[in-house]
Amino acid sequence: MLKWTPALAVGIEEIDEQHQELFRRAERFVASLETADRQEIGILLSYLRMYCVTHFGAEEAWMRDVRYDGYAAHKAEHDRFVKDVLRLSDEHERRGGPGLEAMKVGSYLSRWLREHVTSTDTAFARFLLSQSA
Incomplete structure (x- = not known):
């Protein structure tokens, strides 16, 4: 559900690598909702949040x-x-x-990440690639 696939590549290596990491963290977080204790879930959620801020900051810069x-x-x-x-x-x-419902949270994260990468991030990547052509 939250697996990054090559079909999600935007064609810019740095962004694609960051997206792969973002998907890995989101996947780990959602998996933890089923099996981990409350503290571990909090740690993984914080880990996901920090990476989002880092990745988004890099893209925005x-x-x-x-x-x-x-x-x-x-x-x-x-x-x-x-x-x-x-x-x-x-x-x-x-x-x-x-607590958090694994299916609900997983569905939301998967939908948002896929839609954002395939539309918004892809548009930005096209712009970048057109600038270097």
């Missing part, structure tokens, strides 16, 4: 450097995703709460 017209919309998608992950963290940490 690159967009600013090349004066990408789609920067504002692309950054807004990143910001919404980070906000959603922070909401998941809050939900997870709520004392006495039900």
